[in-house]
Amino acid sequence: MEDYAISVHGLSKRYSLGQKKRRHGAKGMLQGLSELFGRAPQDDHSTIWALKDVSFEVKKGERLGFVGKNGAGKSTLLKILSRVAYPTAGEARIHGRVTSLLEVGTGFLNHLTGRQNIYLNASFHGLSKKETEQRIPDIVEFSELERFIDTPIKFYSSGMRARLAFSVAAHLDPDILLLDEVLSVGDMAFAQKCLQRVDDLTKGERTILFVSHSMDSVRRFCTRCIWLDCGHVVMDGPADKVTDAFTSDSMTLRAHQKWVADDAPETIKSLLDIREENTVNGLPESPHARLISATVLAQDGRQTSTVCVTDEIRLEVVFEVFFEKANIVPYFRIITEQDVLAFNAVYTNLGSVLSDCSALRYRSVAIIPSHLLNTGRYFVTVGLCTPSSGKVIRHDESQRALSFYLHEAPYGSASALGPYKKVPGAIRPLLKWEDEILID
Amino acid sequence: MPSFHQNPYEVVIKPPTSSQFVDVKELIRFRGLLRSMSSRQVRAEFGDLHLGIFWVLARPLLMTVIFVFFRRVSNANIGASVPYAAYLYSGLILWFFFTESVSRAAASISTDGALMQKVYFPRLLSPLSSILAQLSGLAIASIPLFLIMGYYGLVPGWNLMLLPVVLLQTMLLAFGTGCLFAALATLSRDWERLLSLLLYIGLFVSPVIFAPDMLPKAAQSIHMLNPMSGALLGFRATLFSDYVLPANEWFYSLLFSGVLGLVGVYAFQRAERTFMDRI
Known part of the structure; x- marks a missing residue:
């Protein structure tokens, strides 16, 4: 069997900006018909290439981060890999089961309860009712939503949705996990727990693709990183090297x-x-x-x-x-x-x-x-x-x-961050703490 | 579904081509999802409403009462060879099954659009599940039908064996029409209005409240161009033993459904691809 999880060759995606003039009346309806049954729109000024000729391979067990400015093509790439968008050219081969978390609340329906949504979500990933039943206790426990699991999702806060979404995704046992900015929601303690889970998952040969605007998260959790800009791969290499280069470029740092x-x-x-x-x-x-x-x-x-x-x-x-x-x-x-x-x-x-x-x-x-x-x-x-x-x-x-x-310090090494995601203040010294038990 | 879950498999993601049609294998692999999507819609239909069953029955029953009354007082010749109430009610429940299926399927891209942007599943499951979900309404609505048939002493003959075939054909027609209009609805809302107009007028030009024998000969052959005519007459023939099965009309209806099914699926897939890019 091949040792790569994902291989992408010349992947390109063109979006239409939808500036086409619409006709009125019956002519407009016929124009729509010819668009539907006719040829796809050709390359012109009203289209934009969100991805252009992107190629890379991801080995099994690799943790690959994507960095880049807004509109660089990171989310488009993850959408194509999770098959909710089609590429315009090129191809991607995926070995293994994919679970993706694209933004908050992946595929949740408001009127269903948390539990029903777990079933629905699991069935999207091909799990049978029985297989889902076995996982429900773990999912609910991980999400820390025991009290709300039979409440319709519409009463959930965005943080609660994110927690549930992550819990489901993390327990679907995917070979490949695609994460788009998901760890930026939810409270800090839960984010930490998610990262821990991601860490555990990757120990078992699981592959993770991770899009984030937080360089610290990418640096902490990715072994490798790809910097995308305007749909092109600018740099591909070890996470710390690529994030360094990207940070100094995007923040116009002057050393x-x-x-x-x-x-x-x-x-x-x-x-x-x-x-x-x-x-x-x-x-x-x-x-x-x-x-x-x-x-x-x-x-x-x-x-x-x-x-x-x-x-x-x-x-x-x-x-x-x-x-x-x-x-x-x-x-x-x-x-x-x-x-x-x-x-x-x-x-x-x-x-x-x-x-x-x-x-x-x-x-x-x-x-x-x-x-x-x-x-x-x-x-x-x-x-x-x-x-x-x-x-x-x-x-x-x-x-x-x-x-x-x-x-931020690499994951696991001492830092004054504590369990938090961010600590305010100009300085953040790593202090010594002394504690003792006082007995009356 | 063992094949999906235990074996690692390879997925090749490529640009869509016109030659790429329905991946039947994949649809079969996702049959569990089809089941849960359909039951989700059934639950939504009956779970949220306290009088769910009442609303399913109210429309055909009330219309039956009204039209039977009209026929009584006008003494009109409808041309039906079975008691009018049974003829009318059976027509109404199949017609409403068809129109509900079509309109739900036609709305599938807009109702499941948010889901489609988040998670992959064969997109055709969306219109397919909304049509399957409508079967529950049909099943409930057929309870009064049995009572009416019992009242008039009507019994089905051997033709009853063909009932599933007729139902499948009706569903195929609804699926094709629904898919086509789901695709068109992504272009402009005009098509939604057109569909609701067609479905509304269809009730009166299809043999629901009248029988074809009522019409003059020339009008009869024109009226048989309507693909729902064959389905409605075929449906009655499977229910009532002394109602003749209109074979030619029904086969025309089947052929029409098949062609429309292919056109609908093609249009749906084209529309779904462009729709996803517009977000």
Whole structure:
């Protein structure tokens, strides 16, 4: 038997945008008839390719994530694989039974009770009444909806529907599970439980295809990831590599900034010579230094725009001091996506090579410890100043020069996330907790 | 369904082609679903209503009472060879079975559309199940028929053996018509109006309240072009022993049903493909 679960070759899907002019009267009805029995619409400006020539293979037991912007074709692809939409070209071969969860409430009918919907849903997947009966206790228990299972679905909240839908899908014993954004609904504890179940499922040779806008979920649960854009495969590879690339592309992250070209160091200095009469502390008026470049580095020293919360973040700045004994130190300002200052990183390494500057180039690296910042996007403002107890003299500053994205820790490793999906706040330190039992 | 569940199988997803017709094997594999979809509709029909059975019986019974009264007072010659009440009531229940089946099947894409976007199943199960569900109404409506037949001392002959055949033919006709109009309904709502007009007028031009013998010869042959004529007359012939089976008319009706069934299924599949893309 083949060792792949899904193989997709040149899969394409064209949607009609439906801008065709409709005629009135009997002519319009006849036009409709010719559309119904005649040829399919041809490629023109009123059509759009949601998928274009997509090919990939999924091995059995693989957990494949799909990332991409809205309209990149992720949901279309999952729809085709779950056979609710037809491809326009290409083919897909699927080995094994497929269960798909496309958005909330897959195939539930409002007037039926939870239990009746379980039967109905199971029969869509080819389970007999008897087979369903055997699974009902497990499904109901997993969904935690014992009290409501004989209540019509129309009284359910969207979270309850999602729970029931996931519980059914997870117990249908599929070989291949297609999940589209399903884990983004329901409460956090249940989402965690679902992920655990997905984890258990994949241990038994099950294949999972997973569409999510949450890079953290993809990173945690997928071994491999495909980045789709405008119906094309942009990148296909290990989940962390692809999500990194996608995040830095979609958030326009900037891990490196350079202000001065290497071969032109003299230009500003000559300009400064003019102002030499106006002196501060025996030196000309600021600036006394300028920024050359700034970079976000990972723990291992390579340039990166996405960092895991379990890793240190290294902010590097290269600058040039114009005068001897200038007393120049760098600073960073870390700003959250909501434009809130997370903290100011002031220079504290007194007594180092910087304490008595010469007119040279320097490189400083500030190390932000792991488990300090929360997940999400951060901006970095970098600057140079002369510290003093009075007025701080700024020599150069670049607002939001750098940006990076902090992503969640891999599933199972220590993080300050706890059982939650997201914790608010600019920082999220991993604290030590001490507990003891008190007896009166 | 063992074949489906125990063996891993391969599904090939390809662009639909016109040559690709009904996958009968797949329909058989999904027969459990057909059953549960039909029983779901039966439950919806009778479960939600406190007077479910009353509503099924009220229409044909009241119409029978009214038309029998009219015939009495007008002394009109209907041309039926069996007591009018039995003739009329049997016609009405088959006619209403047909029209309900057609209109439910024609609405199947719009009622099950939300489901079709979420989960795969052979789409033809949707109109098919709505027609099967209507059999329950027919079964209930035939109880008064037996009482009427008993009252007049009417007994079925050997032709009763053909009753399932006639019913199947009527269902095939309803299926074809339903599928065709389900497909057309995705294009424009005009077709829904046309269908309801046809079904309404059909009651009066089909041999439901009158018998063909009432009509002049020329009108009789035109009226036999209506595919429901053969079905209605065939239905009576299987119920009443002294009612002659109109073989030619019925075979014409069967042929018509077969052709319409193919056209309907073709149109339905075409419409369903384009319908899914419009979401």
